[in-house]
Amino acid sequence: MIDRYQAVGRNGIDFAFEGDLDRVNDVVLDNLSATLSELLSNVERHANASVAVVRLTIDDDVTLSVSDDGSGYNDRGPHGFGIRNISQRAEYLGGQMHIKPGPDGVGTTVTWSVPHHGTRDLAIITNNA
Numbered sequence: 001m002i003d004r005y006q007a008v009g010r011n012g013i014d015f016a017f018e019g020d021l022d023r024v025n026d027v028v029l030d031n032l033s034a035t036l037s038e039l040l041s042n043v044e045r046h047a048n049a050s051v052a053v054v055r056l057t058i059d060d061d062v063t064l065s066v067s068d069d070g071s072g073y074n075d076r077g078p079h080g081f082g083i084r085n086i087s088q089r090a091e092y093l094g095g096q097m098h099i100k101p102g103p104d105g106v107g108t109t110v111t112w113s114v115p116h117h118g119t120r121d122l123a124i125i126t127n128n129a
Helices: 002-008 026-047 081-092 122-128
Strands: 012-018 051-058 061-068 096-101 108-115
Touching (some): 026 051, 026 061
């Protein structure tokens, strides 16, 4: 997925991964993939960024962080379904999502963190995510 965004987008992507994907159940992986896709799409379409930094860590939780050096997140304006969907995916899996200014106050950082096994009825997530 990272390669696809680098090939078609104008953004450079720096990716780092730590942990064991085998610890993560399939429903969490599916939601992780959808979340990463949405976040990279947002960077490409909305951030006017030159680079995105993606960090994925798997320990007790699956933590995905996407930072960019773009124009920043406007929490006062109207928003589409993307950020809401990302937040709902985290909540359904017993986790959370946070948006804050990027490093040194430039751009945006979105952090999505969920237990690697999920905590809700996974059939509900599969049908609604």
